Amino acid sequence: MAEVIRQRRAELGISQVDLAKAAGVDKRQIRRYEAGEQQPVLSVAVAIAKALGISVAELAGEHGQRVDLTGTWWSSWQTFMDGEEVITCQEARFRQQGDRIEVDALSRGNVTLEEGGYLWRGELRIWDNEVLMGWYAADDGAVRSKGTMYFVLHPHGVHMVGRWVGLSYDGKIITGWGAMARSDEEARALIAGLKDGSAVPA
Numbered sequence: 001m002a003e004v005i006r007q008r009r010a011e012l013g014i015s016q017v018d019l020a021k022a023a024g025v026d027k028r029q030i031r032r033y034e035a036g037e038q039q040p041v042l043s044v045a046v047a048i049a050k051a052l053g054i055s056v057a058e059l060a061g062e063h064g065q066r067v068d069l070t071g072t073w074w075s076s077w078q079t080f081m082d083g084e085e086v087i088t089c090q091e092a093r094f095r096q097q098g099d100r101i102e103v104d105a106l107s108r109g110n111v112t113l114e115e116g117g118y119l120w121r122g123e124l125r126i127w128d129n130e131v132l133m134g135w136y137a138a139d140d141g142a143v144r145s146k147g148t149m150y151f152v153l154h155p156h157g158v159h160m161v162g163r164w165v166g167l168s169y170d171g172k173i174i175t176g177w178g179a180m181a182r183s184d185e186e187a188r189a190l191i192a193g194l195k196d197g198s199a200v201p202a
Helices: 004-010 016-023 027-035 040-052 184-194
Strands: 069-081 083-095 100-105 122-125 130-140 146-153 158-170 171-181
Touching: 004 016, 004 027, 004 040, 016 027, 016 040, 016 130, 027 069, 069 184, 083 184, 100 130, 122 146, 130 158, 146 171, 158 184
Parallel strands: none
Antiparallel strands: 069 083, 069 171, 083 100, 100 122, 122 130, 130 146, 146 158, 158 171
């Protein structure tokens, strides 16, 4: 447990003081846990695991087979404006903590704000290394778009395909295809495959 706490805290870039505040314990206790001098009681272990974004089992040293999706991705979307299809492709950053992934769009991609390209942020949760579900919301000026995302993850974690449903320029309940991959070209190819029926979720 001592090694798990040290390593996970380093991965997150937080200090012992930060972890102590998040878990509601004294910083000296974190120091003792990391030195292996003491083990936290269950209620404290739960608080520490939550602060570190891992399960209590992982805190205790059990290693799951969770895929790590942290890094830069390209997100491609089938959207609509005034009834006309618009395909966007944006660079996005994934920050994964346990089964929760924070997503931030880093660029508007190939579409201007006036054409419907906007920055957004969201959150995904991964289930059984197979399905990701979550939400998104515009993070760009007065854009009101927000909604949900559902993706099926490739068995090796190299890409994901699915759909979005949400409030859009064209209405309150709009849906379209979505794909995420490690390159712009692959994300666009996945959207094209979803549209013509050749990209079947693995």
